[in-house]
Amino acid sequence: MLNVQSITKSYGKKQILDGISFSIQEGEIVGLVGENGAGKSTLLQILATLAKPTKGKIFLNDQAYDEHKKNIRKQIGFVPQDIAIWEEFTVEENMAFFEKLSWVNKSKQQLKQLCIDMSLDKWKEPVHTLSGGMKRKLNLAISLIHDPKIILLDEPTVGIDLKSKKEIANHLKTLATEQNKIIIYISHDMDEIISLCNRILCIGDDPFYQNILESSGKHIVTF
């Protein structure tokens, strides 16, 4: 269980997050929505240990973030908003590169399966020849190499076709239901959020999002 207790974040005098608390169970997919600049990425960075909250505590299965950072990091799969892959490598080389540097040992077959699972069937092609959708899938696959417990995704499907979006969403659903992962998902695509997530966290007090989301019947928390 991921437990977030009254997180506050300010940059200088500017307060971005103000006393956010929630907890997420294994197997849950939680959507994170809000207008531009609301602080979604900031919250995700904090959950990924990449930024420190100004105040507040976070626990993963009773382990405090600030005390067990190294151990917590091994359980985090972070999918950056900007694609973080080697453009000149093939899919295979990208997977091999990050597997070698990871904490785990995976066979080539296992790595290939990881790609096939999300319908990334190109293996020998150089990444720069791939479509945006394929790159996004690889960006996600690399983050899953070390079997993380929590998967944090910052707009992982921005700018790609509907089919690729569905394929990624389907795979995330499988990961949550079959492997009990905790998934936190940022998107500006409300249809995607509604169809994918069990619960929705809305940052900011703009009633706009609430109005759209309420009709979906999902559980919504606003900060």
Added chain:
Amino acid sequence: MKPIIQTRLIHWKKQWPSLIFWLVLPLIATLFIINMTSIVQEDSKIPIGIVMEENTPMANNLLKSIKASPLIRVYDLSESEAKQLIESHELDSAFVIESGYQQQIKDGNRNRLITGYQSDLSFAYTPVSEMIISYVQQDTGKAKAAHTIMNVAENIDPDTRYSFDEIINKIQEVQSQENLIRTNFSFSNMVENDHKEELTVWNIWGLWAIFSILSTLLLSDWIIKEKYSGILPRFAFIRFSFKSYLIQNVFLYSSILFIFDSLAALGFHYFLNEPVSLKLVGAIIAFRITCSAGAFLLALLFKHIYLFYNVSFTLVLWITITSGAIFPIERLTDRFPWLTYLNPLHPFLNQEFWGLWMIIFIVIIGIWFAKGEKLNA
């Protein structure tokens, strides 16, 4: 270290032509330049024809002395060949050692021993002929001395007889042992070089060092490429921090470069007879550390790769100039001796291990590494 090697190999698989190029550049370029300049030196020697009309020890000795002169190149020719080549100006001048040379010398005759040929374009005829005359005079002098000794010996002790050849041989022996007689000729516009001890890169290891700095700098471009490739966020979630990834890769690159440095030492030993010593190996290791550390620190400062290339070339040019390779800087270094110590090539060319820059670079890298990771916020 194993994962670092494995992942670097994936990169190198894409880059091997340029990698190999920069690794062998210092060795190949140095060999090329050294060969070119010695060919140029060979070309600047004046071509002289010598026609040997007789084959006696004395005549051969004379030929050997002429050939030993550093400013001329001697061709053995027949008289007609020599005349032809002078007409076509392929030879500056030619000299015939006439038949009967040894006998004439023995007999004390000093006429018609050597005949000289020149054309209207010959400019070395006079100095070369003067040089040859001085050698001939040595021979006639020796002959005179031999006759005198024979006469004196006969007067003192008529029973012991020295032959003329015995005495000449003895004189030659003494002469070569003691270096009594020495003839040099030089052209008035050519000042004889007497080399002072000074920092110069215009030698094998100096040239190599310049090229080596250049290739180390250009091989360090991966640091900039990878720092700005966008993969940085991933380093929080793998086994290596970005800094330790960088440091270990720099170590790997330095090791590969050191292998090629050693190959260069072997190459220079094999092709140019450069001595290899333990001191040299120590100096190469220190130079390698300095070079790799410096290139690494420089690359860390840059975001744009072409700016880095430009600065690298400029820096190498600057080091070349301040080492006095392009124009002499003794005046400057005489007045400001510390300039020599600032030169990164100084310890290497003096085959020393410790250098100012090596220490500075290592300290800076230590501080940089100890400061920890930005991502670890």
